[in-house]
Amino acid sequence: MDATSAAADGSGEGARHGGGERGKDGRPEKEEATKKVPLLGMFRYADHVDVLLMVVGTVGAMFNGVAEPFISVLFGNVINSFGESTTATVLDSVTKVVLDFIYLGIVTAVASFLQVSCWTMAGERQSARIRSFYLKSVLRQDIAFFDTEMTTGEAVSRMSSDTVIIQDALGEKAGKLVQLTSGFFGAFIIAFTRGWLLTLVMLASLPLIVVAGAASAQMLTRVSSKRLTSYSDAANTVEQTIGSIRTVVSFNGEKKAIAMYNNFIKKAYKTVIEEGLINGLGMGSVLCILFSSYGLAFWYGGKLITDKGYTGGMITTVLFSVLIGATSLGNATPSISAIAEGQTAAYRLFETIERKPEIDSDDTSGMVLENIKGDVELKDVYFQYPARPGQLILDGLSLQVASGTTVAIVGESGSGKSTVISLVERFYDPQAGEVLIDGINIKNLSLDWIRGKIGLVSQEPLLFMTSIKDNIMYGKEHATTEEIKRAAELANAANFIDKLPNGYDTMVGQRGTLLSGGQKQRIAIARAILKDPKILLLDEATSALDMESERIVQEALNRIMVERTTLVVAHRLSTVRNVDCITVVHQGKIVEQG
Template identity: 65%
Template sequence: MRKQEEKEANGTSKDTSAGTGTSSDGKTDINKEKRKKTEELEKKKVPLYKLFTFADAFDVGMMVVGAVAAMANGMAQPMMTFIFGDVINAFGSGTDQNVLHRVTKVILNFVYLGIASGVASLLSVTCWTITGERQAARIRELYLKSILRQDMAFFDKEMTTGQVIERMSGDTLLVQDSIGEKIGKGLQLTTTFFGGFIVAFVRGWLLALVMLSCIPLIALAGAVVSRIVSTLSTRAQTKYSEAGNVAVQTIGSIRTVASFNGEIRAVTIYDQLIHKAYKSYVREGTATGLGMGLVFMILFCTYGLAVWYGSKLILNKGYNGGIIINIQMAVIIGAMSLGQASSCITAFAEGQAAAYRIFEAIKRKPDIDVLDTAGVVLKDMKGNVELKDVYFSYPARPDHIIFNGFSLNVSSGTTVAIVGESGSGKSTVINLIERFYDPQSGQVLIDGVDLKTMKLGWIRSKIGLVSQEPLLFATTIKENITYGKEDATVEEIKRAIELANAAKFVDKLPNGIDTMVGERGIQLSGGQKQRIAIARAIIKNPKILLLDEATSALDLESERVVQEALNRIMLERTTIIVAHRLSTVRNADTIAVIHQGKLVEQGSHLELIENIDGPYSQLINLQAMHQDKYALPPPDGGSEREIISSRGNSSRHLFNAFAMTHAQDCPDITVTKETDGIDQDPNSVKKKVPMRRLFALNKPEALILLFGSITATVHGIIFPVFSIIISSSIKVYFVIKINTLNSLIKV
């Protein structure tokens, strides 16, 4: 019961878990729904041109220059075959006296072409790299902005923390790769492909037409590989995203994991997801390798056909060796560029799939939009709160009704405590007032104005929230407090610290308000973190204060100090308290008892205990049976009613039962000094990891690596061998006599 109640204090109790999927059945349903959406995402991708959706005018200019330069660079290799053919003719048809002059004259064209190609390549890579970085940065910014503006339903149903991190770190890199230098490379190779065949058809269309027969086969192989790679890449990225979510949850809750010896279980789950991603990438690599192998096989077979048919053209059509070599090299270079484009095609396919996932999140407009500037702004806010005939269920569990005609009225400046058993809907009231969710029916009113019609950012600035377990960011105390008010002055920060009863321990810290609190405030005690959270909540001077189990996780001494701080800040404010410990709300102006999403009893503590069989009295008796500490014996033998009556029921005196007016100040736990950075010797040299250590990590894959190294070596030898074949064909065209040539090509 205690554990469930603590979850509820953070909005994740049974009533909230119905929406967020933290119950076992709900979690299963939500996981199935998320898996279904993931499978749908694996099949979807954006058109290639939509990758440039977020390019501005400067990016367009850079892309135009980069595209022109890439195409110019792509034409360099087909043009080189012209020059190479002339060199072959110069060698083959020249005499000993003039061959050097003829070759030297042609060779200068190589120099001019090299200079032009170098300039074009520089412009292409530079322009596409710059525009790719710019667009990727803009996409990351827009993605994060879009994620932060989403409502809670989005995170309940569609996205996890790990998936957000994976999108930011993994998918954006895939998109950047597909809109950056890879585009320039793709344009260059495409231009080389078309340029090669244009040159070939201009020089000799018969041989070019014969060699063109290889293109459909290459295109088919590329299309199949691209489709397979796109699907497998998306699947692998999804598994990495799930694995990242496991890592985030485990590391973020490392103390809880360690206390339950859950490290091995977490590693096992992580390893299973990584293994699934690994298998997808292995299949992707296999598909890519098979596709490239098919492309090269087709190319070399086509070249064999070209050598044979080129020899026949020399005999029958009057072609010379230079033209034949020119055509063969132009087609081979063009076709090989299509094969080399497989890496670009893979990058485009992965980028298109990743872009779909990112762009869908960017363009998603939430139902509750904190960035929406439209809406009502009250000139003189009083702080009256009313929930009127509210029907509500969480988006992730629409079949589980939380409120069924619930109504509650909180007058300005009063304190209302909401109590009830776990799962009754207490924290849901907080969620609706903060407008984390909207009711399906009914209204949430602030000063008589429907919360849906109000400017969300403005109304949230008027509401202060203190939760059971406050989340502090890994920065200084000062920056944590100014999170509540960005333009707060140092005087305002110190005033908030004083009101939060935190000045004494903050002054003792090594760097005062500039002290780093560590990850999630790990350097501070529970009471200290809670007081910093209170200071953060009140620095914006909220009209409405929401206390969601603000002291239930603290020990008695820390609770006393925190409650004193709460007593100070509750003055002149509308305060709504969600409480589990009934002893902490006895002096509230009104106590509202909720049971199964309905308001079953309401009144002051004295009024409610008059009904000994009422829900409130039953809750008191239940807590008294389970935990004696909840039953506070009145001092000096006075009756509880006398003690309560003497204190009154004003919110100004709330929590006096725990105030311990005559008690001494509890000792504060000071943090150890934390440096802002790691001390480093500026003269120290960064150590390098020995290569043998890296090799040792690959021992399990030694056989695969050996086999891969051997096959890679064989693949590397192919082109030197190919050069020997080319030289042999040239020799056939120029050195061997005609009758010998006839015998070589005779079929």
């Protein structure tokens, strides 16, 4: 097992939950994402303001797109003006065309402003909304989702990179595509109006241009999906490595992490090379066909001047119109590619946003009791972790914990002790049996409410990279300074906090690395005390501490276990010395109790 995988497993959760088929990087193997949402489906989170911005931006883009081929009409008029018989007539005709250029410039300026500003604002507004919805959806997912479907690094990568891709597709690139599409159709309408015979001849090359452009766009969509996947895997590796840098360094895992990261970057590099070759081949093919058609157009244009009475201005207008139309089609390729990437990225984000978890923290339909005694019961519970459906963890386990009593759960590693804690916290639901609080199935209780009545102290406490005060206050929103200090005193943490240079405002570092194990554990206990839970869950809360730290932490635990329903998962005798009942679990069953 490499260092990054060990770091990701943390305190053993990865070992308990992380079964199933996994790739070399330790992540669950899953099929490469190649699906995408429909074009209009990308705009599903637009509100009425966004729709208005997009409508105005579309109108501006259409005017901006049509203005470019309209220049060919003015060029044709200039050519015809040069053929006038007298100097005065030439100057008069050219002056009128010059004024037309000025008017066209004013219209284009206004249209360009509306196009760029409106589409950019619409794209930014929608991407910001998608970011918010995505984070909210990720946080509402059940724990099984993170065991089987998504890692932390992957979630962060999608939040940072995929939303940027979507923003580009919903904003500037969408407006650019409308502009180029309008320019394409406007150009050929003008060309047919001015000289349909020459336009038909030049159109012979259009199917070849369309086929070349469509083929390259299709291949680019496939390749870009591979590139996004590789970058997401690379970001996940970085997140695991940097987030667990101490473990990585202690196991000399730097080279392994770098090799893993470079492997994903090489995959991305290969797809970028492939993408560049496809892009270059597509653009080269389009330009080759385009320039060949110009030669044909000049030859046939000369015949039309002598045989059909065409003028030089008509030939110039048709040639420039077809040129602008074909160029618009070619220039649309990057926009089409960006929108295709956006559709692929949107599929990944929208799939998570619209996923409804089985254990939904946003569901407010559950019961809320006026008063909770704290009776806990597991009745004939069978459970398998979603990541390891073939391995039975709890095999018909039944356990009763009366209100206000303390029950210790002991047993060998892997017997299912911590799983009991996870079920009471409702991180998971059992496949069979019931978990009851005060005789009511926990599934029927409001999840947010019941978790507010339960406090959890784990073996490896996780602190946020902020101050001690903020970490303790995480247990109760809007807690007063007096409440925070009282909780710290009960947790035997006040003495060491007062000795720190900044006291309660001292920063704890990433994951609390600036504090010792005993100090971190006492901060976690203070956080649980501030929550004032009716049910307290202690998952090997002292097993990672030295004897002196264990003594101090155990004193704090003994204080807060009074008049609370407490479940203690422990290995050490000192932890279970003062409990009311000891339960021995073996292979998912209770084999002894007393």
